[in-house]
Amino acid sequence: MKKIFLYCLLFISTCAFAQNDVLRNKANQSADKIESKVIAWRRDFHEHPELGNNEFRTAGIIAKHLQSLGIEVKTGVAKTGVVGILRGGKPGPVVALRADMDALPVIERTPVPFASKVKAKYNGQEVGVMHACGHDSHVAILMGVAEILSSMKSDLAGTVKFIFQPAEEGAPVGEEGGAELMVKEGVMENPKVDAIFGLHISAQTEVGKIDYRPGGIYASVNDLKITVKGRSAHGASPWASIDPIVVSAQIINSLQTIISRNLNITENAGIVTIGAIHGGNRSNIIPEQVEMLGTIRALSLNDEKMLIERVRQVVTKTAEAAGATADVLIPYSSHYPITINDAALTEKMLPSLRKTAGAENVILIPPHTGAEDMSFFLQKAPGIYFNLGGMPKGQDPKTAPSHHTPDFYLDESGFKLGVKALTNLVLDYMGLAKKLSLSEKQKGLTIACH
Secondary structure (H helix, E strand, O other): OHHHHHHHHHHHHHHHHHHHHHHHHHHHHHHHHOHHHHHHHHHHHHHOOOOOOOOHHHHHHHHHHHHHOOOEEEEEEOOOEEEEEEEOOEEEEEEEEEEEOOOEOOOOOOOOOOOOOOEEEEOOEEEEOEOOOOHHHHHHHHHHHHHHHHHOHHHOEEEEEEEEEOOOOOOOOOOOOHHHHHHHOOOOOOOOOOEEEEEEEEEEEEOOOEEEOOEEEEOEEEEEEEEEEOEOEEOOOHHHOEOHHHHHHHHHHHHHHHHHHHOOOOOOOEEEEEEEEEOOOOOOEEOOEEEEEEEEEEOOHHHHHHHHHHHHHHHHHHHHHOOOEEEEEOOOOOEEOOEEEOHHHHHHHHHHHHHHHOHHHEEEOOOEOOOOOHHHHHOOOOEEEEEEEEEOOOOOOOOOOOOOOOOOOOOHHHHHHHHHHHHHHHHHHHHHHHHHHHHHHHHHHHHHHO
């Protein structure tokens, strides 16, 4: 009797794996068929970009598409976000997939026929608007994934939560937004997410390739504001002043020693950058104060704490040594945690990515010092965030136009791999959960038979 039970479980397990292969093949074929649709969606979003917390048109198109697929839809999440819930026909885990929707205040310069000509108000100024980071492709890819997975709803062993997120590039001044607000509003609950996956298109990674990294893949970011206060004087009498411009220059130079002398660069990278400095309005007036804006990036929590403490110390003590004072605000307006891929989950799901793209095309990379608010979702559930190739084959990544620039360009032939990768991660994760469930049943049965 014991052998009969074990053979039955083995047969059921084998059938489950075979069915998963069938679903993968079906999904991959569907991705081939809807490639042109995904590209058309992307071009439409690219031509009609919207800034953070103002993605009304984009959200409307997404919601309409999800509703047409029979997916439960909630709109107005974190201002303009859209969340879709697809409940499979079989019990299983809840898997979330995320795509960001917002564009950037950049004037487009690419020669494509669907280039943006949109202008909008950004912090009180009229600016050009462009999808200069690829979020339009993220949205189109996830819409394609939703169409494929909804077509196999009865075979899905679990629930899929589609998260279309606004304001990844930051909310307008004075507003909340992005992943942090979505998490605050409960997007990772009801139903509670067991795992989350997402991708970022990369204009410096060749099409057909996927970049990944377990652990920290993107850095934390803390912006900072420094106000140096001195004493004003005539430019012809500098001895009567406490010159905040000179003090600021000393501060900037001293800050550069933090990375070179305080950070163990054999373990992790880090960044301290001053990106803006404002002070004075005439050549012959030494001003009373100077303001500086900058950013701090780290790839471990300990390094992040150390860098913040050292910046405060260097700024205040340098000012004090010159007879001035300095106020330091960290973070000044935004903070994103480190984007951390769950190491155990990454190891388990790597075979899925390799099977989808080919093992030689799935590449382990060093961490990026850029930041991503996907990090807020990854604090609530284990997940994987990877880079998808969008650079034309044969192009030099060093000369390819980078993200956030007017010439940012994507090879659309890479989108299909993104659709397949996300779809297969869902199917394989659900299959893995089923395998673990069967293993537990087999273990229990073995004990019972004894």
